Amino acid sequence: MPSGARDAVLKFYFGPMDCGKSTLALQMNYNHGRQGRRGLVLTKHDRSGGPKVTSRIGLGLEAIEVEDSLDLVSLVTAHDRIDYLICDEACFYTVQQIEQLADLVDDHGVDVYAFGLASDFRSVMFPAAQRLFELADEVCRLQVEVLCWCGRPGQLNARVVGGSMARTGEQVVIGDTDASPVRYQVLCRRHHRSGRLGEDENQAVLTAGGPAGP
Numbered sequence: 001m002p003s004g005a006r007d008a009v010l011k012f013y014f015g016p017m018d019c020g021k022s023t024l025a026l027q028m029n030y031n032h033g034r035q036g037r038r039g040l041v042l043t044k045h046d047r048s049g050g051p052k053v054t055s056r057i058g059l060g061l062e063a064i065e066v067e068d069s070l071d072l073v074s075l076v077t078a079h080d081r082i083d084y085l086i087c088d089e090a091c092f093y094t095v096q097q098i099e100q101l102a103d104l105v106d107d108h109g110v111d112v113y114a115f116g117l118a119s120d121f122r123s124v125m126f127p128a129a130q131r132l133f134e135l136a137d138e139v140c141r142l143q144v145e146v147l148c149w150c151g152r153p154g155q156l157n158a159r160v161v162g163g164s165m166a167r168t169g170e171q172v173v174i175g176d177t178d179a180s181p182v183r184y185q186v187l188c189r190r191h192h193r194s195g196r197l198g199e200d201e202n203q204a205v206l207t208a209g210g211p212a213g214p
């Protein structure tokens, strides 16, 4: 490496749903673009259902959809000059694609900013997120006040099917769309473990035995 040059970096920003990951991804792309740097924005399974990065607060940007078969090194080297990548929803990429991101950093000097969930609805880490934890130069937990219904910090994503929390199933199921019976809810660790979703709390307590009557 020439003296005075800096190494490119691989950074992973993780947090539960609604913690502002996509908003930060878009902000970071904007900031780098303003400095005259050239980048690509990648995503997978964005909430919009299209090849876009969209944020809960209404920002959006066209993006490249990362299919499982997409080789990220080829994607980048096909361009004239790429300084950085914004990789939203990186938890859904393949492990091989995470390796490709590390290659881009080390062999091509591309800065990679990856954003995603750490763990799935069972609180088990996504394989791609695990590889990012292992390889990243820097890992940052995002904690934009997303709260459980009880007021504690929300840390884990629960999958809710038919009003109750699912414990088993496919690792990736798209939810929170009109067509899907699946929704996701952020809970604190305590309530993720107990499965209490906060609705009908009184009923839940009564079902569990409740206070003794007079």
Ligand SMILES: [Zn+2]
Pocket: 148, 149, 150, 151, 152, 187, 188, 189, 190, 191
């Ligand atoms: Zn809670």
